[in-house]
Amino acid sequence: MKVVASLAFAAAALLTTGAGAQAQVTKVKIGVMSDMSGLYADLGGPGSVTAAKLAVQDFNPAAHGLDVELIGGDMQNKPDIGSNLARQWFDVDGVDMIVDVPNSGVALAVNEVAREKNKVFIVSGAASSDLTGPKCSPDTVHWTYDTWMLANGTGKALVKTGGDTWFFLTSDYAFGHALERDTTAVVLANGGKVLGSVAHPLNTSDFSSYLLQAQASKAKIIGLANAGGDTINAIKQGAEFGITSGGQQFAGLLVFISDVNSLGLKTAQGLVLTSTWYWDMTDANRAFTKRWQVEHPGKFPTMVQAGVYSAVTHYLKAVAALKSTADGKAVVAKMKEMPTDDPLFGKGMIRADGRNIHPAYLFEVKKPEESKYAGDDYKLRATIPADEAFRPLKDGNCPLVTN
Amino acid sequence: MFEIFGIPSQALFGQLLLGLINGSFYALLSLGLAVIFGMLNIINFTHGAQYMMGAFTAYLLLQYLGLNYWVALVIVPILIGATGIVIERLFLKRLQQLDHLYGLILTFGLALIIEGLFRNYYGSSGQPYAVPEALQGGHNLGFMFLPNYRAWVIAFSLVVCFATWFAIERTRLGSYLRAATENPTLVRAFGINVPRMVTLTYGFGVGLAALAGVMAAPIYNVSPQMGSDLIIVVFAVVVIGGMGSIMGAIVTGFALGIVEGLTKVFFPEASNTVIFAIMIIVLLIRPAGLFGRSA
Numbered sequence: 001m002k003v004v005a006s007l008a009f010a011a012a013a014l015l016t017t018g019a020g021a022q023a024q025v026t027k028v029k030i031g032v033m034s035d036m037s038g039l040y041a042d043l044g045g046p047g048s049v050t051a052a053k054l055a056v057q058d059f060n061p062a063a064h065g066l067d068v069e070l071i072g073g074d075m076q077n078k079p080d081i082g083s084n085l086a087r088q089w090f091d092v093d094g095v096d097m098i099v100d101v102p103n104s105g106v107a108l109a110v111n112e113v114a115r116e117k118n119k120v121f122i123v124s125g126a127a128s129s130d131l132t133g134p135k136c137s138p139d140t141v142h143w144t145y146d147t148w149m150l151a152n153g154t155g156k157a158l159v160k161t162g163g164d165t166w167f168f169l170t171s172d173y174a175f176g177h178a179l180e181r182d183t184t185a186v187v188l189a190n191g192g193k194v195l196g197s198v199a200h201p202l203n204t205s206d207f208s209s210y211l212l213q214a215q216a217s218k219a220k221i222i223g224l225a226n227a228g229g230d231t232i233n234a235i236k237q238g239a240e241f242g243i244t245s246g247g248q249q250f251a252g253l254l255v256f257i258s259d260v261n262s263l264g265l266k267t268a269q270g271l272v273l274t275s276t277w278y279w280d281m282t283d284a285n286r287a288f289t290k291r292w293q294v295e296h297p298g299k300f301p302t303m304v305q306a307g308v309y310s311a312v313t314h315y316l317k318a319v320a321a322l323k324s325t326a327d328g329k330a331v332v333a334k335m336k337e338m339p340t341d342d343p344l345f346g347k348g349m350i351r352a353d354g355r356n357i358h359p360a361y362l363f364e365v366k367k368p369e370e371s372k373y374a375g376d377d378y379k380l381r382a383t384i385p386a387d388e389a390f391r392p393l394k395d396g397n398c399p400l401v402t403n
Numbered sequence: 404m405f406e407i408f409g410i411p412s413q414a415l416f417g418q419l420l421l422g423l424i425n426g427s428f429y430a431l432l433s434l435g436l437a438v439i440f441g442m443l444n445i446i447n448f449t450h451g452a453q454y455m456m457g458a459f460t461a462y463l464l465l466q467y468l469g470l471n472y473w474v475a476l477v478i479v480p481i482l483i484g485a486t487g488i489v490i491e492r493l494f495l496k497r498l499q500q501l502d503h504l505y506g507l508i509l510t511f512g513l514a515l516i517i518e519g520l521f522r523n524y525y526g527s528s529g530q531p532y533a534v535p536e537a538l539q540g541g542h543n544l545g546f547m548f549l550p551n552y553r554a555w556v557i558a559f560s561l562v563v564c565f566a567t568w569f570a571i572e573r574t575r576l577g578s579y580l581r582a583a584t585e586n587p588t589l590v591r592a593f594g595i596n597v598p599r600m601v602t603l604t605y606g607f608g609v610g611l612a613a614l615a616g617v618m619a620a621p622i623y624n625v626s627p628q629m630g631s632d633l634i635i636v637v638f639a640v641v642v643i644g645g646m647g648s649i650m651g652a653i654v655t656g657f658a659l660g661i662v663e664g665l666t667k668v669f670f671p672e673a674s675n676t677v678i679f680a681i682m683i684i685v686l687l688i689r690p691a692g693l694f695g696r697s698a
Contacts, residue, residue, distance in 0.1 A: 037519075038628065042528035172672050200667075201675040203632050205623050208421045209667035209674075212547060216414055232529055232624045240534060240550045240622060242541060262624065264531030299526060 026323050028061070029069045030312060031095040033085060033110065034125065035102055036074035039203060039229040042258040043302045044102035044125040046072070050295045051305040052099060054288070055312035064320040071095070075106045077202070082106035086113040096120065096325040097315055100308050104128035104175035114139045118328040122315060124307035127227075127254060128178040129391060132355040136398035139328040141335060143356045144307030145276050147175070148391040150253050151183035153274030153360050153384055158221055158251050159190040166251075167219035168197035169210050169234055171226035179225040179253050195219045200230070207234045211241050220248060227254045232262050239267050256302040260365055260377050268377075271365040276358060276389075277303035277344060278378055284343040300375045310345040311356075314338070348386060353398035360389035417547030418664045424553045426660020427560035428615055432633065433640040433652040434564055435611035438571070441647035442584050442604040445495055446503055448511040450637070451630030452518055453609050456483050457616020458625045459521060462530045472535035472621070479617045480610035487609025491602045514631070521627035529626035556618055563614065564653045571649055580604060636675075639682045645695025655693060 032052050034044040049072040061068040073089070075082035082101065089095035090113065098114065101107040102125025114121035115137040122141045123131055129148040131140060166187050170176040176199065184194050195217045198210050211234070214222045222243065224231050231252055238250055252259075255273040279289040279300050288309065292301045318334040319325055332354070340348040340356065348358040363378035371377060393401055432454060439447045460482060461475035470478070490513065498505045534552045541550035571577040583590045583597045591597050616630075623629055640659050644651030659678055666677040685693060 037522060037527065039527060039626075041522070042526045045527070198671050200671055204675070205629065205632050206421075206425050208424070208553070209418055209664055210671070212414065212417050212421065213668070215548070229527075229529065229624050229626060229628075236624060237622055240541075240552060242548050242550070246548075258526070258528040262529040262531060262626075264533075266533070267531065 025065055025067045026319065026325065027067045027069070027094075028097075028316070028319055028325055029071070029093070029095045030056075030315075031089045031093075031098045032070065032072045032100050032308065033075050033082065033089075033098050033106075034072065034100045035077055036072070038077050040077065040102045040125070040227070042299070043228060043256040044100050044304045044308075047292070047296055047299070047301060047305045048072075048100045048102075048125070048308045050292055051301065051309040052312045054291055055309045056316070059313060059316045061316065064316070065323065066316065066320055068316065075101065075103065075110075077103045077106065079105045079109040083109040083113050086110045087117075090114075090117040090119050096319075096328075097122065097331075099123075099311055099315075100125045100304070102126060102304055104131075104178065105173050107131060108135060108174055111135060111137055111140050114328065120315065120325075120328045120331050122311040124311055125304045127175050129182055129396070130174070130178060132351075132353040133391075133396040133398055136353045136396070136400050138354075138400060139332055141311070141332060141350055141354045141356060143311040144303050145274075145360070146355070146390070147179040147182045147253075149276075149360055149389050150179060150274050151186045152389070152391075153362050154251055154253055154272055155183045155186035155223075156190055157272060157362050157382065158249075159187055159192040163221040163249060163251070164190075164192040165219045166192060166194045166221045166223050167214045167217040168194070168223045168225050169207070169214060170197055170199045171230055172199040172201055175227070176225045180223070183223055183225065183253060197225075200226070202230065204230055205233060207237045208241060210234075211238055211243060215241065215243060215246065215248065221251050222248055223251045223253055225253050228256075228259065231255060232259050235263055235271070236267060244270075256304070257300050257375070257377060258302055261300070261375075265366060265368040265371055265377065268365045269367045272381070273363055273365070273378075274360055274384075275303050275363055275378075276360050277306040278361065278363065279306075280376065280378070281361075281380075288344055298374075306344045310340070310342045313342045314340050351393055353393060353396055353401050355390055355393075355396075357386045357390055359386045360384040414546070415665075415668070418668050419661055420544075420547065420549065421553075422661035422664020423657060424557050424660070425664060426657035427557050427564075428619060428633070428656075429637055429640050429660050430564050430653045430656025431560050431611060431615040431618070432637040433644065433656045434567055434649065435608040435615075436637060436641050437644070437647055437649055437652035438567070438611070439605055439608035440641070441649065442580055443491075443495065443499075443506075443601055444503060444584075445498075445506040445510065445605075447605075447608065448507055448634070449490070449514045449517070450510075450609075450612050451632075451634030452514040453483055453487065453612040453630070454616040454619070454633065455521065455627060455630035456486070456517065457613030458532070458620040458623075458629060459525070459530070459616075459627075460613070461617045461620045462532050462625050465532065466530075472617070475617050475620075476614070480614040483613030483616075484606040484610030488602055488606040490609075491605040495605065496598070496602075514634075518627050518631065525627065527626055527628060529624040529629075532620040532625050534621040552621060556622075559618070560615075563611070564656075567611070568649050568653060636678055639678045643678075643682050643685045643692055645692025648692065648694040648696075651692060651694025 097120040104126045107126030124144045129146040170180045336350045362382040464470040538552040644655030666674045
């Protein structure tokens with residue numbers, strides 16, 4: 001485990017509260033668990049730690065009677081390492097809440113550990129909609145996005161504009177399969193057809209074989225149910241193999257701004273994607289980006305990192321109201337009871353199944369000549385209102401809802 | 404059109420060709436490893452990082468100096484080869500008399516440091532690098548669309564592989580090298596500067612890794628972990644071919660590329676495991692590898 005950042009707000013809190021006459025200070029320890037060095041490190045990783053740090057700063061814990069400590073750790077995209085780290089954090093290091101975890105396999109494992117230990121788990125990075133479906137937990141909140149929302153956004157938009165036959169390239173683990181399943185449902189529901197799919201191992205460098213299979217299927221849309229480096233390689237090599245010039249179109253089901261910058265606009269232009277946050281949408285987002293870039297010059301925060309900011313903010317509000325972190329279920333119940341409101345995600349709410357509800361946006365990647373400055377990558381095609389962006393509560397099979 | 408195991412023959416030919424292309428990367432990388440192991444008895448775990456440095460240097464040359472792919476193809480192997488020479492002089496030379504494990508641990512550590520440095524400065528999601536203009540586009544071969552760049556990769560790596568094999572197995576310089584591996588003291592007695600030869604050989608092996616990196620830059624994502632994704636497979640290739648066997652590394656590289664390509668059609672989920680399954684079988688039947696001489 002790698003401790004990335006450790007903020008001692010203790011001293012500051014003691015200084016400002018004065019000589020002990022004040023009410024008791026509640027200690028809070030937040031663990032940002034992310035992929036610090038692998039293929040998802042740019043979309044979460046150290047940038048998520050920075051986002052959490054900014055959230056704590058903005059909340060001003062001392063004024064709310066809180067003493068917040070922040071640590072970061074690397075789950076290396078391995079469920080066993082992630083669940084061990086979670087156990088160590090909860091049992092030994094006194095962590096009260098884990099946030100981020102940009103890997104569905106790891107997030108599903110940490111979900112169970114948090115449930116067992118009755119500690120809070122807020123997912124910003126992972127995508128599997130099972131986290132608020134069959135695997136939903138009274139200790140877990142799923143913050144930023146999920147596979148149902150991605151499928152519903154990108155999938156529906158493409159089928160409606162004529163992309164009615166699909167072939168999937170699917171990352172062979174929990175996330176990829178969930179994304180393929182949810183997108184297939186959307187394609188079929190809107191009158192489209194799925195012609196086939198191929199599952200590839202995580203971290204594949206050469207996609208040409210899979211691309212050739214996709215090409216042979218003659219599907220109009222090649223759905224990329226993968227993320228990070230895998231998506232980048234697939235699109236980069238797809239351009240080379242004449243996929244797009246041959247009339248087929250890629251649907252990047254999960255594309256982050258870090259991926260678009262790696263591909264370059266020349267290769268990525270025209271790509272349609274769904275995201276819940278874009279740095280250049282509002283003044284508040286731009287202001288956040290500027291502060292975030294102090295630690296990550298030349299990069300742009302992803303929706304996952306912005307989600308960490310928003311999630312930590314709301315968690316601290318709930319803890320400040322309860323004045324205790326001891327009972328994870330109680331904290332999550334409080335979070336569900338209070339409406340969410342922060343500068344980055346605006347107003348929203350958390351449903352009974354743990355799903356955080358806010359609008360989603362359908363973007364198209366700009367052409368190189370349309371981009372006026374670094375990071376000017378997306379144009380907005382449609383806004384999906386909060387009540388349509390996520391899976392209806394009754395369809396998730398979450399035991400918390402049916403019981 | 405006929406079918407083989409339910410797959411149209413056309414698709415199968417396409418996959419065979421793709422396998423051969425991927426195999427050319429395996430061959431180039433395992434060739435460098437085999438040269439280094441054969442001559443220095445060092446298991447060079449830095450090889451993946453040096454491949455990554457090759458790709459990154461090509462990107463940096465284009466980004467900051469405007470030097471294109473063709474220039475990079477010449478300059479980068481020399482530059483990265485030179486860093487290899489520095490590593491050999493500074494570190495590896497001192498480990499010559501020790502067990503293999505020391506070299507392995509040193510080079511593994513160096514690989515982690517180099518990758519960490521690149522990740523720190525450039526992040527993990529990679530840098531864009533376009534296919535050179537002269538090689539853009541492709542040809543329809545009837546059974547598949549072959550991008551010109553891939554055709555170039557396969558042709559060029561075949562030339563490099565066989566030139567290396569020829570230099571080591573068929574020239575006078577190569578015979579000195581091989582003699583120096585067998586009995587360095589005796590070769591020195593003939594007035595040949597063995598330590599310098601060893602240093603240059605390491606530099607050459609590293610240069611081959613960098614060359615593979617430049618060739619990979621336009622088609623694979625140029626990211627700090629690109630080498631570590633590949634290096635484990637390449638080690639398996641070297642073990643299957645026989646540690647230190649030049650011809651073994653080349654032939655096994657191409658052959659395993661094809662096997663992997665076919666696995667991607669018939670059982671895609673196993674495509675990153677199949678090479679290791681083959682490695683286990685080969686080690687059970689021929690512990691010295693397919694082309695290795697048992698000690």
